[in-house]
Amino acid sequence: MNKPTAIKRFVFLIVFMLIGFALTFCTFNIPFTNYTYNGFANSIKLGLDIQGGVLLIGDASPLEDSDVDFDTALDATVTRLTNVLSNEGYTEAQVTIQEGNRIRVEVPDIDDPETVLNLIGEPAKIEFKLTTDGDAEITGQDIESVNASYQQSSSSSDYEWGVVINFTAEGEQLFYDLTTQALNQTDEDDRKIYIYSNGDLISQPTVSSAIRGSTFISGNYDEEGAENFALQIMSGTFSVDLTWGETSVISATLGVDALKYGLIAGIVGLILICAFMCWRYKMMGLLASFALCFYVIFVLFLLQAIPYVQLTLEGIAGIILSIGMAVDANIIIFERIKEEYAMGKRLSSAIRVGFKRGMPAIVDSNITTFIAAIILIIFGTGSIQGFAITLFIGVAVSMFTSLVVTRGLLNMYYPINSTKPALYALKREGTFDESTEQA
Numbered sequence: 001m002n003k004p005t006a007i008k009r010f011v012f013l014i015v016f017m018l019i020g021f022a023l024t025f026c027t028f029n030i031p032f033t034n035y036t037y038n039g040f041a042n043s044i045k046l047g048l049d050i051q052g053g054v055l056l057i058g059d060a061s062p063l064e065d066s067d068v069d070f071d072t073a074l075d076a077t078v079t080r081l082t083n084v085l086s087n088e089g090y091t092e093a094q095v096t097i098q099e100g101n102r103i104r105v106e107v108p109d110i111d112d113p114e115t116v117l118n119l120i121g122e123p124a125k126i127e128f129k130l131t132t133d134g135d136a137e138i139t140g141q142d143i144e145s146v147n148a149s150y151q152q153s154s155s156s157s158d159y160e161w162g163v164v165i166n167f168t169a170e171g172e173q174l175f176y177d178l179t180t181q182a183l184n185q186t187d188e189d190d191r192k193i194y195i196y197s198n199g200d201l202i203s204q205p206t207v208s209s210a211i212r213g214s215t216f217i218s219g220n221y222d223e224e225g226a227e228n229f230a231l232q233i234m235s236g237t238f239s240v241d242l243t244w245g246e247t248s249v250i251s252a253t254l255g256v257d258a259l260k261y262g263l264i265a266g267i268v269g270l271i272l273i274c275a276f277m278c279w280r281y282k283m284m285g286l287l288a289s290f291a292l293c294f295y296v297i298f299v300l301f302l303l304q305a306i307p308y309v310q311l312t313l314e315g316i317a318g319i320i321l322s323i324g325m326a327v328d329a330n331i332i333i334f335e336r337i338k339e340e341y342a343m344g345k346r347l348s349s350a351i352r353v354g355f356k357r358g359m360p361a362i363v364d365s366n367i368t369t370f371i372a373a374i375i376l377i378i379f380g381t382g383s384i385q386g387f388a389i390t391l392f393i394g395v396a397v398s399m400f401t402s403l404v405v406t407r408g409l410l411n412m413y414y415p416i417n418s419t420k421p422a423l424y425a426l427k428r429e430g431t432f433d434e435s436t437e438q439a
Contacts, residue, residue, distance in 0.1 A: 002415060003415050003416055005415070006412055006413065006414075006415040006416045007416060009412055010412065010413070010416070013290075013409075013412070017290065017293055017294065017297075020294070020297040021293070021297065022039075023037075023039060023040065024039050024040060024041045024296075024297050024300055024301070025039045025041050025042075026039050027039055027042065040300065040301055040304045040305070041300045041304070043304045044300065044303045044304045044311050045092050045108075045304070045309065045310045045311065046108065046259075046310060046311055046312075047106070047108070047310040047311060047312035047313075047315070047386060048106050048108055048250045048312075049250060049258070049312050049313050049314075050258065050259045050311065050312060050313060051108040051109055052108065052109065052111070052249075052250050052251055053106060053107050053108035053109055053110050053111075053249075053250055054105075054106075054107045054110050054111070054112070054113050054115075054116050054247070054248070054249055054250075055104070055105070055106055055246070055247070055248045055249075055250060056104070056105040056107075056113065056116060056117070056120075056244055056246070056247050057098075057102055057103070057104050057105075057244075057245055057246040057247075058102065058103045058105070058242045058243055058244045058245060059101065059102055059242070059243045059245055060074060060077065060101050060102065060103055060240040060241065060242055061101070061240060061241045061243075062240060062241070063141075063240060063241055070101075070240070073240045074097055074101070074103070074240060075097075077103065077238045077240050077242070078095045078096070078097060078103060080145075080234065080237055080238060081095045081103070081105065081120060081238075082095045083145060084120060084231065084234055085105075085107065085116075085120070090107050090108075090110070092108050092109075092310075093105065093106065093107045093108070094106040094310065103242065105120070111249055112249075113247040113248070113249065117244065117247075125139075125140070125196075125197070125198050125199070125236060126139060126140040126143070126195070126196070126197055126232075126233055126236025126237065127139055127195070127196045128175070128178060128193055128194070128195055129193070129194045129195075129196065130178060130181055130182060130193070130194070131190075131194070132194055132201070136196075137174060137177075137178045138167075138171060138174050138175060138178060139236070140233075140236030140237040140238070141168075141237070142167055142168050142170060142171030142174055142175075143165060143166070143167055143168070143171060143233065143234075143236075143237045144166040144167055144168050144171070144237075145165075145166045145234075145237075146163055146164070146165050146166070146230045146233045146234045146237070147163065147164050147230055148161065148162075148163055148164075148223065148226035148227040148229070148230045149161070149162060149163065149164045149216065149226070150162075150223070150226075151164075151216060153216070153218050160218045160220075160221070161218065161221040161222055161223055161225065161226040162216050162217050162218030162219065162221055162226055162229075163216070163217050163226055163229050163230045163233065164214055164215070164216050165214060165215050165216075165217065165233065166213075166214045167213070167214065172212055172213055173212075175211060175212075175215065176210060176211060176212040178193060179193070179207045179209070179210045179211045180210045182207040183207055183209070183210055191206055191207050192204045192205065192206050192207065193205055193207060195233070197232050197233075197236060202229070202232055203217065203219060203229070205217045205218075205219065217229075258313050259313070259316075262313060262316040262317075263316075265320070266316065266319070266320050266323075269320060269323070270292065270296075270323060273289075273292070273323065273324075273327050274289035274292065277289055277327065277330070280425065281334045281424070281425045282422075282423055282424060282425040283413065283417070283423045283424050283425075284330075284334050284337070284410065284424050284425065285334075285425075287406060287409040287410055287413060288327070288330040288334075288406055290405075290409055291326075291330070291401045291402070291405040291406040291409060292323065292326060292327070292401070294401055294405050295323070295326055295397055295398060295401040295405075298397045298400070298401070299319060299322075299393060299394055299397050302393050302397070303390070303393065306393070309389055309390075309393075310386065311386075311390070312386035312387075314384070314386045314387035314390075315386040315387060315389065315390035316390070317387060318386075318387045318388070318389070318390035318391035318394060319390050319391075319394050321391060321394070322390070322391055322393075322394025322395050322397070322398050323394070323398070325365075325366070325369065325394075325395055325398050326394075326397075326398030326401055326402055328365075329358075329362045329365075329366075329398065329399070329402035329403070330402055330406055332358045332361055332362055333354055333355055333358040333362070333402065333406070334354070334425075335358075336353070336354035336355075336357045336358040337350050337351055337353075337354030337355075337424075337426070338350075338354075338425070338426055339354075340353045340354050340357075341421060341424075341426040341427075341428070342426075342427065342428055342429040343429065344428070347414070347418060347421055347424070347426070348414060348418070350426070351410055351411070351414065355403070355407055359403060362399070362402065362403065363399075366395050366398075366399050369391070369395050370392065370395060370396075372388075373388045373389075373391045373392040373395070374388075374392070376388035376391075377389060377392065
């Protein structure tokens with residue numbers, strides 16, 4: 001690569017980096033469309049400690065007479081709680097298991113625990129019966145999901161509000177048998193299914209045909225009534241008994257202030273790191289600073305792109321720590337380059353060998369950090385997991401920027417300056433004849 005080509009590539013790289021920062025942080029209207037682009041840094045999901053919201057923690061215990069594995073039941077309950085909150089518009093709500101038998105519910109951007117409790121509902125005992133005094137033919141464990149819906153009734157051509165109930169594979173067969181039995185009743189008034197919640201009759205729909213699969217139940221509901229009916233049934237589908245204990249409200253004001261000062265600390269730290277690198281390693285340090293800029297863009301993109309990742313204050317600490325590790329990797333490489341050049345190698349060879357000899361130490365140190373982060377993700381809870389996730393992402397990106405981006409930048413810059421090692425903060429130990437430089 002000749003010098004003019006290298007300069008053009010550097011100019012292109014700088015323009016590319018500026019575009020990356022614009023896509024990361026800027027909000028603007030896209031010409032000739034009604035779409036407003038919101039920088040992906042603004043789309044990162046924020047945790048409760050930053051955005052504020054409601055935290056609920058419930059103790060779970062196995063259902064009586066249940067033969068379902070408790071861990072499986074916990075997972076199913078988490079899924080159903082997530083579906084309930086998501087269907088009500090709280091798409092950023094997080095439901096997780098902690099400490100073996102506790103369920104943690106985090107709902108950002110809300111300030112009333114009762115609102116969340118009303119949405120989730122206290123676990124209820126749902127039973128479908130053929131007669132008012134008969135045994136339960138179907139229970140909540142046979143129901144997969146319940147949603148409010150506005151659709152055409154099976155008994156008329158009118159559209160009305162009701163609920164759609166989706167059954168499990170076993171529940172589908174049980175519901176088919178139940179509706180078949182109801183149709184076989186001699187008296188048309190007896191062709192009903194009775195739905196009970198904690199022993200109270202909440203609905204008695206009339207059966208017009210044997211149904212296999214999902215069913216739509218209507219009954220003069222408006223939208224709110226249909227949603228409440230759906231929640232009543234859904235509260236009986238939890239696979240464990242839940243007792244909500246701890247409830248708390250996290251202040252958004254405190255979180256916003258903490259986020260602001262955390263970002264200021266990160267920016268100041270990044271500037272100081274770049275200044276130190278430029279002072280200590282001159283052009284190599286400047287190129288490493290460019291690589292750190294790409295690091296910031298990559299990390300913020302991944303934080304908003306990876307599902308279920310929320311940025312917490314502990315997560316910000318993990319990102320800042322990974323920035324330090326990215327710089328540490330560059331320092332290891334640059335010191336190896338300085339050593340190789342001091343011992344008589346040519347500049348190009350010193351750069352190549354410096355990366356080669358620095359890589360094992362960098363890979364080993366990052367692997368140990370990966371292992372620690374994975375252990376914290378698996379066995380940690382809440383804020384510890386937030387720290388571990390961002391640390392894992394940050395270290396992975398820092399390895400890429402140190403070993404790939406920084407190396408590419410050095411190789412790209414070398415044709416621009418291949419004769420002035422002082423600009424790389426390189427010097428010989430003793431006097432060397434240029435003709436005897438090592439390859």
